[in-house]
Amino acid sequence: MPVLEVSHLKKSFGAVHAVEDISFTVEAGEIFTIIGPNGAGKTTTLEMIEGLLPPDEGDIAFGAKKWSRNEEAIKNDIGVQPQSSALFDLLTVEENLKLFATFYDKSRPVADILEMINLTEHKNRHVKKLSGGQKQRLAIGLAMVNDPDIIFLDEPTTGLDPQARRNIWDIILRLKQLGKTTILTTHYMEEAEKLSDRVCIVDQGKVVTLDTPSALIDRLTKEREVRLSFLDGEQAAIETEAIAQRHPAVVRTVREGAALQIWTTQPEDTLYELFGYTKDRGYRVEQISIRELSLEDVFIAFTGKEWRD
Numbered sequence: 406m407p408v409l410e411v412s413h414l415k416k417s418f419g420a421v422h423a424v425e426d427i428s429f430t431v432e433a434g435e436i437f438t439i440i441g442p443n444g445a446g447k448t449t450t451l452e453m454i455e456g457l458l459p460p461d462e463g464d465i466a467f468g469a470k471k472w473s474r475n476e477e478a479i480k481n482d483i484g485v486q487p488q489s490s491a492l493f494d495l496l497t498v499e500e501n502l503k504l505f506a507t508f509y510d511k512s513r514p515v516a517d518i519l520e521m522i523n524l525t526e527h528k529n530r531h532v533k534k535l536s537g538g539q540k541q542r543l544a545i546g547l548a549m550v551n552d553p554d555i556i557f558l559d560e561p562t563t564g565l566d567p568q569a570r571r572n573i574w575d576i577i578l579r580l581k582q583l584g585k586t587t588i589l590t591t592h593y594m595e596e597a598e599k600l601s602d603r604v605c606i607v608d609q610g611k612v613v614t615l616d617t618p619s620a621l622i623d624r625l626t627k628e629r630e631v632r633l634s635f636l637d638g639e640q641a642a643i644e645t646e647a648i649a650q651r652h653p654a655v656v657r658t659v660r661e662g663a664a665l666q667i668w669t670t671q672p673e674d675t676l677y678e679l680f681g682y683t684k685d686r687g688y689r690v691e692q693i694s695i696r697e698l699s700l701e702d703v704f705i706a707f708t709g710k711e712w713r714d
């Protein structure tokens with residue numbers, strides 16, 4: 406049984422249809438990521454699932470529990486990362502955690518949470534003295550105080566530098582090791598690709614597609630872009646391009662001077678044949694690269710929109 410089942414959610418704000426029709430299920434222990442362009446309806450969807458916003462239509466079930474009849478039980482099962490602005494600036498890290506723990510019947514030991522969010526050393530520091538990354542780690546810690554099985558993180562790494570983002574990835578992966586389920590939204594493709602078991606692409610209030618990152622990439626195409634450049638100048642590239650074009654797996658080619666780009670569904674096989682030719686002719690290859698498709702390519706293909714970053 407899924408730990409969360411969302412069926413046909415809808416929410417409008419006046420004339421704005423923020424969420425038109427969103428359905429998905431989340432399995433226990435997975436990292437489930439919702440990505441989509443600005444205004445796609447990600448935050449509105451999360452807020453309805455978290456019980457902060459009533460849906461106009463649709464159902465939300467945590468296992469057998471629905472918000473309408475199990476509000477207290479659901480609140481104990483889930484953890485919601487507060488906005489950084491909800492942290493108490495004049496309290497220390499530890500005091501914030503202890504205060505939030507008083508809101509719940511059960512709690513995870515504060516020392517344990519400090520360790521998980523790597524703030525043990527800074528537990529006596531006031532929130533206003535923390536860096537952006539430390540504040541975000543504390544916000545994630547606050548989502549853990551009731552030791553929930555399901556944790557919601559809405560853009561936990563936005564605005565952080567690469568190292569601070571990686572520190573947050575470590576926490577998310579540790580939560581997974583503990584068997585927790587994480588529902589994440591992010592602006593960063595790389596993050597969705599690295600962390601997620603499944604990715605749900607949302608656009609204009611609807612689910613565009615949902616699958617594992619690798620299945621999404623595979624489903625789109627098996628093509629890879631191979632780049633070659635030659636030390637022996639343009640003639641080597643012209644001849645090699647002609648050979649490549651005869652290969653059945655090659656979809657198209659582009660040549661600029663001594664540099665050649667080849668799109669092929671069988672990169673190894675194509676390169677093997679081309680290297681046979683260049684070796685026979687004594688042409689020296691200066692650089693070779695094979696570019697994998699990324700989740701960003703998938704996003705653009707499915708939504709027709711450029712990624713904002």
Ligand SMILES: Nc1ncnc2c1ncn2[C@@H]1O[C@H](COP(=O)(O)OP(=O)(O)OP(=O)(O)O)[C@@H](O)[C@H]1O
Nearest residue numbers: 418421422423441442443444445446447448449450
């Ligand atoms: N309280 C509100 N009142 C009016 N309109 C709202 C409200 N909340 C959201 N909206 C609108 O609903 C749409 C979806 O917003 P939402 O914040 O859910 O998108 P998002 O995918 O989270 O975007 P972002 O990536 O920019 O955070 C947007 O057009 C937004 O302006």
